[in-house]
Amino acid sequence: MKRILLTVALAFASCCASAADLDTAVVTAGTQHEVIEQAAKVIQDRYVDSAMGRKIAQAIRRQASTDAFAHDHDPETFAQALTAELRRVSDDGHFRINYSAQLIPLPDANASAQYEEDDDSWAGPAINHGFESVRRLDGDIGYLDLRVFAPPRIAADMLQSAMTLLAQSKALIIDLRNNGGGDSSMDLLMAAYLLDQPAEMSAIYDRPSNRLTRTMSPVWVPGRRFGGSKPVYVLISHKTFSAAEAFAYDLQAMKRITVVGEASGGGAHPYERRRLSDHFLIKLPEMRSINPITGTDWQGAGVKPDVPTAPELALDKALELARAAVAQQAGSDKKPKH
Template identity: 40%
Template sequence: MKKHFGRGGALAGAGLLCGLGALAFGVVLRAQPGPPPQKDMTVDAPMRKEVIAAVIANLDRSYVFPDKAAAMDARLRAGLQRGEFDDADSAERFAERLTSTLREESHDAHLEVRYFEHAVPPQAPGGEPSAREKAEETAQQQRFNFGVESVGRLHGNLGYIDVHQFGRLPGAAERYAAAMNLLADTSALIVDLRRCGGGDPDAVMAFASYLFDQPTHLNDVYWREENRTEQRWTQAKVAGRRYGQARKVYLLTSSDTFSGCEDLAYALKNNRRATLVGETTGGGAHAGDPHRLSAHFMMFVPSGRPINPVTHTDWEGVGVAPDVPASADDALDIAQVAALKAVLATEADAEWKAKLQQRLDELK
């Protein structure tokens, strides 16, 4: 089963994917409008008990930290016994209450319970989505260009790529190849992650592979369910033109930069491959899957945690701190200034150097 990094809010896309498994977590981009309003439904005591039992079972089986799973189990059981959920007779309110309870106990922003008006059928045996579900997800990804919002050149021959999500392969890989071909001759690269909410860890590695000259060990992921650690290296070959390590890379971050997008930022920062400009990121390191709880409820369960080969830890709860702290609104200008200064320091062409200086003066 394929895992993902991203906000639990990505469960909003699970309704169209039904069997779901590994699909829904990566499909909802932060830039797109929220899901349409649903018709709420009434939940009674037996239904609340059923859903809470399913939440507990999924936490016990899959949650990345067994001790925290046990604490959440105890909290839910005690709350149920004390009648804390008795007034949550609305499905929407009940899902929100469960989400807040889980997050209060775990401080894990990935945990989320969602209600769906249209019944979510049981997952197919083996966890594989149907052909229809795959087609629906692909269509959804295509609408948002697999997370690549825009690509272009800024004044001074600086490359710019705005990533809102690391979408599914191979569609995302095709976009990265096209983007890197377009930006291949730029003097420096700015990667905008300020509105980037997560995505497919394989896509993160595919993107990062363009920024290194040879396979590089970035982050490992420990998966609790399989009790295994997956090593994650950049690829030896890429489809487009490799950007390489000689030119500077700047990553723009905000407090909304989350999960899979933090994965890239954390790895590049600790490998000294990029300069981070902006705000400390959201602090969601865990990866996992959506799980069906009942016909109308699902939850996202984080089951994997990154282990960085440099720091031997991750960014869960603390975020990734920028190298150059700045407001998210100012980050792009600040990164351009830094990039232009670096290019100017080695530029030999007097005419081009004057144009670079003019642009630098404009930004200042």
């Protein structure tokens, strides 16, 4: 019995020591070089722009050879520094290096989404799945402040409720000024509420497979549609990014919405998460968006507003435009029909 208790005590002490080591982890020069070399290799092989991929790989290898990260002993600091360098060279805001205190398992060929983030970590109940505000403003104008495009599997019912409440409005303002993106499926679903018929949205080109996947807004949506004829104003800022930009860009190209604010962040390259080492992952942009109307995307340049306005004044400007549109429609409805 004493031997068993001693064994258990030693195991417990070992476990606690391991946890303490993780809390006070230090990145050695060897680990830095391993992470950088693996990042360079996977970027060169898989980054959406092959020429840029080679340029990025050369740049970070050069940084490693000069010990540019020698003072970044903290793993989180190192991850942030390498992220900044990747974004500086590529001008691609989707790049990110993530550190995990827990051991990252080796890739499993049978697991399609092995390294995906837990939904609740970025779009969970703590932020109400991104639905910051849903209300009716004076003048019969609907308003939705959406902070993230949560996956439909956890937030489709929230979108249904919001759009059903807003469907009766004479005009709608969708505020994406603080929306950094999220799940592209939610982008497609939300677009369908503003259309009368399914429409082709931006296709996704995947460099590793050399495959183009076309996308459509859903044929059917739960709840009530706002419809495809009443005015819609989408507010954007430099914080608007990724899936939020896709939503604005695609509907703007269809001339379905009026975009108000400033140019958005410019992230049109969807990413995959790839393992670099036991404790580091990379968010690697391997795809690009291709709009069927413009033939291009918003990478780097951002979505350009139809009505350029300082972000802090964008809501007031949209309200002014919405009220004018509603008044004009009311005047048209009163005219006698011959």
